[in-house]
Structures are given as C-alpha cells and as structure tokens.
Amino acid sequence: MRLVEITDLTVSFPQADGVVQAVRGASFHVDEGESVGIVGESGSGKSVTCMAALRLLRQPPAKIAAKVMRLDGIDMLAADRKTLSGVRGRVAAMVFQDPMTAFDPVYTIGAQIVETIRAHREVSKADARREAEGLLAKVEIRTPAAVLDSYPHQLSGGMMQRAMIAMALSCQPRILIADEPTTALDVTVQAQILQLIKGLQDELGMGLVMVTHDLGVIAETVDRVVVMYGGRVMEEAPVAAIFDEAKHPYTRALMASMPGQVGGRRRLTEIPGSSPNPADPPMGCPFHPRCSEADARCGHEIPPVVVTGEASRAACWRLT
Ligand SMILES: Nc1ncnc2c1ncn2[C@@H]1O[C@H](COP(=O)(O)OP(=O)(O)OP(=O)(O)O)[C@@H](O)[C@H]1O
Ligand SMILES: [Mg+2]
Numbered sequence: 668m669r670l671v672e673i674t675d676l677t678v679s680f681p682q683a684d685g686v687v688q689a690v691r692g693a694s695f696h697v698d699e700g701e702s703v704g705i706v707g708e709s710g711s712g713k714s715v716t717c718m719a720a721l722r723l724l725r726q727p728p729a730k731i732a733a734k735v736m737r738l739d740g741i742d743m744l745a746a747d748r749k750t751l752s753g754v755r756g757r758v759a760a761m762v763f764q765d766p767m768t769a770f771d772p773v774y775t776i777g778a779q780i781v782e783t784i785r786a787h788r789e790v791s792k793a794d795a796r797r798e799a800e801g802l803l804a805k806v807e808i809r810t811p812a813a814v815l816d817s818y819p820h821q822l823s824g825g826m827m828q829r830a831m832i833a834m835a836l837s838c839q840p841r842i843l844i845a846d847e848p849t850t851a852l853d854v855t856v857q858a859q860i861l862q863l864i865k866g867l868q869d870e871l872g873m874g875l876v877m878v879t880h881d882l883g884v885i886a887e888t889v890d891r892v893v894v895m896y897g898g899r900v901m902e903e904a905p906v907a908a909i910f911d912e913a914k915h916p917y918t919r920a921l922m923a924s925m926p927g928q929v930g931g932r933r934r935l936t937e938i939p940g941s942s943p944n945p946a947d948p949p950m951g952c953p954f955h956p957r958c959s960e961a962d963a964r965c966g967h968e969i970p971p972v973v974v975t976g977e978a979s980r981a982a983c984w985r986l987t
Contacts, residue, residue: 670874671697674735689715691898702875704889712898759842760835766827770819777815802833824851844876897953904979914981
C-alpha cells in the first residue's frame with residue numbers, strides 16, 4: 668500500500684521582487700511500514716515539501732502544484748476543508764521543526780491533546796485525558812499530569828518537542844511526518860524518542876517521513892533516503908546504498924559534511940560554496956556551481972532522473 672505518493676511537486680511563494688521557488692519538481696513515495704528520510708542542506712525545501720503534502724501552507728501566498736499528491740490514497744490537491752481536517756491527525760500527523768507551531772498558546776497542552784483525540788474518536792473527556800497522560804509517559808515525560816495542565820510557554824523546548832510527538836501519535840496516524848523531531852533533546856532522550864517512534868511504526872505499520880540533519884538518525888531509523896537540494900530530489904536510495912555507494916556528487920559531499928557518528932567516525936566539514944538563491948535558481952543542475960565534477964552541460968540543462976538500482980535513482984548528467 669502506497670501511503671505517500673508525490674509526483675512533480677512544485678511550491679512557490681510570489682513576492683514583490685520575484686518568486687521564491689521553494690520546491691521545484693520533487694517526487695517521492697512512502698509505502699506502508701516504510702521509513703523514509705529526507706536530507707539536505709538548510710533551505711533545500713524539506714519543510715515546505717512536508718507542509719505542502721499536508722496542505723498546511725496558506726494558499727495564497729503559497730502556490731502548490733503537483734501531478735500527484737496523495738496521502739493514503741486521498742487526493743490532497745483536490746481535498747476540501749472537511750476532508751483535510753479528517754486527514755490531519757488520523758491519516759497523517761506532523762511533528763513540526765518548531766514546536767510552537769503545533770500548539771495554540773492560549774490552551775493547555777492537555778486540552779489540545781484531548782481535543783485532537785476526541786476530534787477523531789468517540790471517547791469521553793476523562794478517557795481521552797487518561798490516554799494523553801499515557802502518551803506523555805511514553806515519551807518519557809516524568810510528570811505527565813502536570814504537563815497536561817501546563818500552557819505551552821511554561822514548558823522547555825525539549826518538553827514541548829515530546830508533547831508534540833505525543834499529540835502527533837495520539838490518533839495513531841497511518842503516516843507520521845517528523846521534521847527534525849529530536850533536535851532540542853539531549854542525546855539519550857533523543858535515542859529513546861527515536862526508538863519509541865520506530866517501535867510504534869513497526870507496531871502500527873505506520874509510514875514514516877523523517878526530516879533530519881543527523882547521519883546517526885538516518886542510519887538508525889530510515890529504510891530509504893531522499894536527498895534534496897535547491898527544491899529538487901537529487902538522489903534517492905536505500906539507506907545502505909546512500910552511505911556506501913552514493914551516486915550523486917551532492918550526496919557524497921553532503922554525507923561527508925553531516926554531523927553524526929557512523930562506523931565510529933565523526934566528520935564535520937562544509938561543502939564549499941553556498942546554496943542556490945530560490946528566487947533566482949541557476950540554470951541546469953542546481954548543484955553545478957559547487958560541483959567538482961560539473962561540465963558545460965550541467966550548467967545549461969536540467970539532468971534527467973537516472974535509475975541507478977532497484978530502489979535507487981539520481982538526477983545527474985554524469986550517470987547518463
Ligand atoms: N512562507 C514562505 N515565504 C517565502 N519563502 C519561504 C516560505 N517558507 C519557506 N520559504 C523558502 O523556501 C525555501 C525552502 O525552505 P524550507 O523551510 O523548506 O527549507 P528546509 O530544507 O526545511 O531548511 P532547514 O533545514 O533550515 O529547515 C527557503 O529558501 C525558504 O526561505
Ligand atoms: Mg526545515
């Protein structure tokens with residue numbers, strides 16, 4: 668069963684002095700029980716892609732177009748308001764990069780989780796509250812009752828992140844989209860939360876989209892990796908192939924620059940040059956100005972997507 672199906676997604680934000688092309692023709696999918704990582708430098712379009720898939724971007728200003736954009740078979744482009752509110756939470760839930768986005772500052776955490784649970788299932792307030800307490804305990808919050816009665820601004824970033832994960836999991840979604848879900852947490856808690864997400868994923872057959880900068884998170888939690896740059900998917904491959912035999916020069920540069928413990932090595936370098944300006948992207952391959960392997964063609968024509976393995980593809984002229 669295909670839980671996420673996105674083909675040729677473009678997202679742009681018209682501005683007074685031009686158009687920000689945040690996503691420029693991205694495609695990927697997630698099957699039932701599968702965990703897919705989205706990686707790429709800051710500004711590559713990862714968050715915008717996730718928000719667009721859930722139709723969480725205000726339109727206007729955002730302009731969203733795609734050949735296909737389905738979540739659990741539901742056409743998210745054609746969905747009306749009622750369908751969308753049914754989808755969010757129950758079909759797909761999101762853990763936001765900024766936890767403040769997830770919560771309304773004027774209600775307690777408890778009121779918001781209880782409401783989310785009761786929006787999709789017929790349970791009493793008391794039962795929903797008990798469930799919420801259980802979920803907070805599951806994400807390693809030691810004083811769940813006190814946190815339920817707190818307002819968002821009373822919690823630390825780490826607590827908020829955990830409460831948000833609990834809220835996202837409260838409706839047992841078919842798809843969990845997690846955007847840097849553990850960045851505000853210390854390493855041990857991070858590992859616990861990732862294990863919790865993985866465990867629930869196996870238990871519920873949930874599809875997982877994990878946006879992360881962390882090689883360790885990728886190595887431990889995802890089956891397949893989608894590499895984004897300049898609003899495009901540069902490469903997609905099973906996680907082992909991304910680590911051991913990345914085909915795209917950008918993937919190799921990114922892997923060499925990302926923090927994380929892989930095979931006992933810790934590497935921290937930077938890819939020389941800077942990311943493309945989304946309001947004025949370069950012609951051809953967006954990576955060509957920084958690519959040591961680029962030739963004239965790379966600067967003029969957008970590279971085709973080349974199948975590089977059973978579940979792998981890359982967009983690079985070098986592979987044609
Ligand atoms: N509402 C908006 N209006 C205008 N431009 C936007 C808007 N939201 C995002 N962008 C731009 O779209 C591009 C992609 O942003 P996005 O947040 O998806 O990046 P990202 O890959 O998630 O980066 P990070 O790793 O820093 O979270 C960026 O250039 C960003 O400035
Ligand atoms: Mg982001």
